[in-house]
Amino acid sequence: MIWDKEIEAIGRDELQSVQFERLKQVINNVYDFVPFYRELFDSEGVHPEDLKTLSDLAKFPFTTKDALRDNYPFGLFAKPMKEIVRLHASSGTTGKPIVVGYTKNDLEVWSGLIARIASMAGVTHDDIAQICFSYGLFTGGFGLHYGLEKIGATVVPASVGNTEKQIMLIQDFKATVLVCTPSYALYMAEVAKDMGIDPRTLPLKTGLFGAEPWTENMRAQIEERLSLNATDNYGLSEIMGPGVAGECLVRSGLHINEDHFLVEVIDPETGNVLPDGSEGELVFTTLTKEGFPVIRYRTKDISVINRERCVCGRTTARMRKVTGRTDDMLIICGVNVFPSQIESVLMEVEEAAPHYLIVVDKKKGYLDDLEVHVELNREKFTGSFRDLAAVEKKICTKLANVLTVKARVKLVEPKSLERTMGKAVRVIDRRNQ
Amino acid sequence: MKVKQISVFLENKSGRLADVTRTLGREKINIRALSIADTTDFGILRLIVNQPEKASSVLREEGFMVSETEVIAVEVADRPGGLAYVLEILGEAGINIEYLYAFIGKASDEALVIFRVEDCDGAMCALRAKNIKVLDGHEASAL
Structure with missing residues (x-):
């Protein structure tokens, strides 16, 4: 009709x-x-x-x-x-x-x-x-x-x-x-x-x-x-x-x-x-x-x-x-997500370096799954497990507030993320592979 | 005097632990005690070595994220109830234990346990008052 x-x-x-x-x-x-x-x-x-x-x-x-x-x-x-x-x-x-x-x-x-x-x-x-x-x-x-x-x-x-x-x-x-x-x-x-x-x-x-x-x-x-x-x-x-x-x-x-x-x-x-x-x-x-x-x-x-x-x-x-x-906008579970939003969150966390990698995948083949790999700031490493868990939680909470979708955070070693000609590869989207 | 412990952040990917031990081996640094705490994504390797300053600097040069922490090395009677007795003393003194792990080598007939506590001095005081031996840094490194 x-x-x-x-x-x-x-x-x-x-x-x-x-x-x-x-x-x-x-x-x-x-x-x-x-x-x-x-x-x-x-x-x-x-x-x-x-x-x-x-x-x-x-x-x-x-x-x-x-x-x-x-x-x-x-x-x-x-x-x-x-x-x-x-x-x-x-x-x-x-x-x-x-x-x-x-x-x-x-x-x-x-x-x-x-x-x-x-x-x-x-x-x-x-x-x-x-x-x-x-x-x-x-x-x-x-x-x-x-x-x-x-x-x-x-x-x-x-x-x-x-x-x-x-x-x-x-x-x-x-x-x-x-x-x-x-x-x-x-x-x-x-x-x-x-x-x-x-x-x-x-x-x-x-x-x-x-x-x-x-x-x-x-x-x-x-x-x-x-x-x-x-x-x-x-x-x-x-x-x-x-x-x-x-x-x-x-x-x-x-x-x-x-x-x-x-x-x-x-x-x-x-x-x-x-x-x-x-x-x-x-x-x-x-x-x-x-x-x-x-x-x-x-x-x-x-x-x-x-x-x-x-x-x-x-x-x-x-x-x-x-x-x-x-542009580099991602749509995660129907919500628009920009890598720059993630960057702005990491800038506020002194334990993290502003180097990150966004990995998007389909969980069970259906639901979008967002994982952010975050390089740690060498200067702020205390050796305490509790401190690292707190950093991870802090980043997770801030990301959820800013992005309005849940992101998992994976803490990685300083300088471990790939840098190509100064500009890092920021996003890996595996959803259409 | 307390014992210097080295903590190394390890991403959960194959070969990282081997990279640490290879670096230490190349520099002729001997590992005296170690433990790993891990989640699915990362781990923290804790080491007591014979040359802590050198170990920290060579690991940093290799790009590892390293920090130094003070811990205490305590002689624990190597028999049933030995550790329980030490923990009881610390508990009574109100000392909070973050983690502990055992030494690889042995000083004598006693077992050696590394304690990471919030109040190192308080813990050493409480233990020594009960005639429990707490090793100093040189003794621990020399083992």
């Missing part, structure tokens, strides 16, 4: 004129109400009046994650706080998160977008949907929640943790839709087996999986083990949260909600806009966001755009499943 047929199956010309009107408005809006953008446009010598066609957007500067961080917490909001009704946040590259704000209207739009992507995946008002994303600053839980309610599905806000209980709820409430990260879905299948339940007999029919990149191979495994239809969706809190794009049952890319998000693909090196069909970095401009509009946000996600009409009847552009990143 197409939730909003008028827009999702709109003709390309008509869509572009909607996009252009909205783009003009948002460019004017940020110029007038967000000092950061006024200064940025002025310093780049562009003015909202320079936007005469959609492609003129390329004349405007990018917004980077650094700009979001530098304006912590509310510097980029385009509305006064009395009009902001919700805050969410995601991890930044250092200790401080990126904070986003939503007006009432933003939330209304957001739930509509979720309704679209859930409908694409085949969810209807007859479904019972269990949401196993955390309900908190993370956009996943609340984002999916209100969209699924809008469809009329019965929502089970199970949140995260206690997997045995989650499985019991699926069984007892007869949940037909599972909302979580793909790796958690596989983990659930494993736990169900341990409980003596054949996961294929669970009532689940559809999976709405997102918040981390996953392969076709993983999709096949999930579908085999849980006997459900596994669909992908895409979003990032800087733009909206989930609901930016979603996969229809044709499975030929994720439909971008183009009437709300203008997508460009750029060459990450030169910043030049690439033609459709070329692989590059996704760049999004929000067209309707009131609280936190963003112009040309560089996602660092690598994909390809296809604007041909889909077999499902939708005309919106489709993005290929995201397969990589242009």
Whole structure:
């Protein structure tokens, strides 16, 4: 079912004129109400009046994650706080998160977008949907929640943790839709087996999986083990949260909600806009966001755009499943982790040297497992076992606070980690091997 | 006088302990007592050697993380209840023991045990008051 047929199956010309009107408005809006953008446009010598066609957007500067961080917490909001009704946040590259704000209207739009992507995946008002994303600053839980309610599905806000209980709820409430990260879905299948339940007999029919990149191979495994239809969706809190794009049952890319998000693909090196069909970095401009509009946000996600009409009847552009990143960001159990965050923690621990190695693996083949090897500071070695155990615990606690995911710490000898040309190999990701 | 113990941090990977002993052997340093405490990821090797200063410096040169700690070497009667008797004395004196391990060689008919305690002086006092022999650094190194 197409939730909003008028827009999702709109003709390309008509869509572009909607996009252009909205783009003009948002460019004017940020110029007038967000000092950061006024200064940025002025310093780049562009003015909202320079936007005469959609492609003129390329004349405007990018917004980077650094700009979001530098304006912590509310510097980029385009509305006064009395009009902001919700805050969410995601991890930044250092200790401080990126904070986003939503007006009432933003939330209304957001739930509509979720309704679209859930409908694409085949969810209807007859479904019972269990949401196993955390309900908190993370956009996943609340984002999916209100969209699924809008469809009329019965929502089970199970949140995260206690997997045995989650499985019991699926069984007892007869949940037909599972909302979580793909790796958690596989983990659930494993736990169900341990409980003596054949996961294929669970009532689940559809999976709405997102918040981390996953392969076709993983999709096949999930579908085999849980006997459900596994669909992908895409979003990032800087733009909206989930609901930016979603996969229809044709499975030929994720439909971008183009009437709300203008997508460009750029060459990450030169910043030049690439033609459709070329692989590059996704760049999004929000067209309707009131609280936190963003112009040309560089996602660092690598994909390809296809604007041909889909077999499902939708005309919106489709993005290929995201397969990589242009930076060193890791996604661990759905949470964004930057090596720089780990470095900042180690800088605060005098017993440790700022030399580390991040090893990411799949525990039992499913759950992301993060281990940080930390070189010790020779000067602070006391010879006491207790002191070392305390150092290990201190680093673990600090990492958990900053990263919001658990990391194991392995203390290693000074100068034992590899250094190549001064710059060490910081990350070993064994998940896709 | 107390005995100087050398602690070496060892990553749990094959060959590290052999690297330490090879280095000491090459420098003609004799190991008199040793113990290893370990977790799954790392261990701490504790050594009493005949030339502690030299041992520390050669191990550091080889890149090992080393620290020196003072411990006491106590003669314990080599018969049932011998260690219990010494521990009782330390317990009564309120001395907290971090760890202990046995000497490889023997001074006489007595057994030798290395104690790492919070209060070395207090422990030596308490033991000597009960006529328990506590070796000094030279005696321990010379064994």
